[in-house]
Amino acid sequence: MTSLDDLPIRDDLRGQSPYGAPQKPVRIALNVNENTHPIPEVVVAHVTAAVEHALRTVNRYPDREFTTLREHLATYLGEGVEREQVWAANGSNEVIQQLLQAFGGPGRRVLGFPPTYSMHSIIASSTGTEWVTAERDDEFRLSPATAVAAVERLDPDIVFLCTPNNPTGTPIGLDTIEAVCAVARGIVIVDEAYAEFLPEGEPSALSLLPGRPRLVVSRTMSKAFAFAGARLGYLAADPAVVDALRLVRLPYHLSALTQAAAVAALQHAPLMLETVDAIRAQRDRLVVELAALGYAPHASGANFVLFGGVDDPQATFQYLLEHDILIRDIGLPGHLRVTAGTPEETTEFLEVLGRMNR
Incomplete structure (x- = not known):
């Protein structure tokens, strides 16, 4: 079977990888900063x-x-x-x-x-x-x-x-x-x-x-x-x-x-923008509660939170995935990123993550 390396693509594209946010069928997807609230x-x-x-x-x-x-x-x-x-x-x-x-x-x-x-x-x-x-x-x-x-x-x-x-x-x-x-x-x-x-x-x-x-x-x-x-x-x-x-x-x-x-x-x-305040509230809640769990969340003006203090990002990512929760490993050492979802999604994410720390 022909591989990408066998094709005459541009030299400056060789060895590169396409955009690769994971697409997995999970119950709680908090990895690509979507608005998880349904449209009215x-x-x-x-x-x-x-x-x-x-x-x-x-x-x-x-x-x-x-x-x-x-x-x-x-x-x-x-x-x-x-x-x-x-x-x-x-x-x-x-x-x-x-x-x-x-x-x-x-x-x-x-x-x-x-x-x-x-x-x-x-x-x-x-x-x-x-x-x-x-x-x-x-x-x-x-x-x-x-x-x-x-x-x-x-x-x-x-x-x-x-x-x-x-x-x-x-x-x-x-x-x-x-x-x-x-x-x-x-x-x-x-x-x-x-x-x-x-x-x-x-x-x-x-x-x-x-x-x-x-x-x-x-x-x-x-x-x-x-x-x-x-x-x-x-x-x-x-x-x-x-x-x-x-x-x-x-x-x-x-x-x-x-x-x-x-x-x-x-x-x-x-x-359409009525959910913005609710999302801000969950974002701010994530900052407070991630800190309480011993992580180092960064202040955010967006609909997600980057948090440091993660000893093994890949293991943490995998643990959450096994519990049907998808967040994002962005490749920054010691960090993961999570989207601010609905109150129920935020609660479950925090509870599952908290159990991992026990």
């Missing part, structure tokens, strides 16, 4: 009706500019964002891929601050963009001085700033983002996939967009909106950035069904 029935009914309506004309290509969807996304974002500043794709990963296709590529480099979202480096590799890294401050924070020093030293074409950061949950202050924008010669991408879980009133990088044509803020409907299976990611940026993405996107890349479903969900935004 009234929203299910509206989305179903919208998709059914779209099916009646599915023999035709969808709106290539997904105009209605962009209008609804701009309204949801607020901060003075206009439709012309919004772009969307099949998940924020595709948004990021299009950004690197447009602004990265061979001979260009993208800067990240690990530990951070693993897909940033994977997408960099897939687009032939050199991935370079710089260290964070203590407790995974990123100060303006540290970030600026890295940008000045490495001179990247693209900078990734993930806030709240995945997998650590650490927010990045607007002062750091402003400082990076002031010294970076290229594109600055602020990945705000978990922004809705920040404390109420916490400012978003969206507020920094005016006057910064090379700043991009990416978002997703996968997390707070509990819409992971629908695959809808989006960004806000200067309209010129949106024009650049039109050069690399595939024709009609967003299906009519995806557009219809996303618009219907956005029309119920307040209801």
Whole structure:
């Protein structure tokens, strides 16, 4: 049988592994930061009706500019964002891929601050963009001085700033983002996939967009909106950035069904986001109770908690899996990550983990 090594793939892809979050049939899945709360029935009914309506004309290509969807996304974002500043794709990963296709590529480099979202480096590799890294401050924070020093030293074409950061949950202050924008010669991408879980009133990088044509803020409907299976990611940026993405996107890349479903969900935004407070509560509960169990949880502004003090992460991961609970081993020594689920899911996770410690 032919193996991957036998195929004439690009040399820079040899020996690499694809994104590999475990997919296992378990009763309690707390490994990929999904919103584990079900979508309200009234929203299910509206989305179903919208998709059914779209099916009646599915023999035709969808709106290539997904105009209605962009209008609804701009309204949801607020901060003075206009439709012309919004772009969307099949998940924020595709948004990021299009950004690197447009602004990265061979001979260009993208800067990240690990530990951070693993897909940033994977997408960099897939687009032939050199991935370079710089260290964070203590407790995974990123100060303006540290970030600026890295940008000045490495001179990247693209900078990734993930806030709240995945997998650590650490927010990045607007002062750091402003400082990076002031010294970076290229594109600055602020990945705000978990922004809705920040404390109420916490400012978003969206507020920094005016006057910064090379700043991009990416978002997703996968997390707070509990819409992971629908695959809808989006960004806000200067309209010129949106024009650049039109050069690399595939024709009609967003299906009519995806557009219809996303618009219907956005029309119920307040209801869809009602679980955010409940998830924040379980996240904060995890921080307190993991510490009580003798672990070292890190403060988080997202819907998950990274906790250290794990003597044997793989053994702990396996023990939980044997009890039908799936969390995430991110490869950070002595650490594991757990999604904040429903109260019942959190309780069972903590109880099972507590029994392991006895």
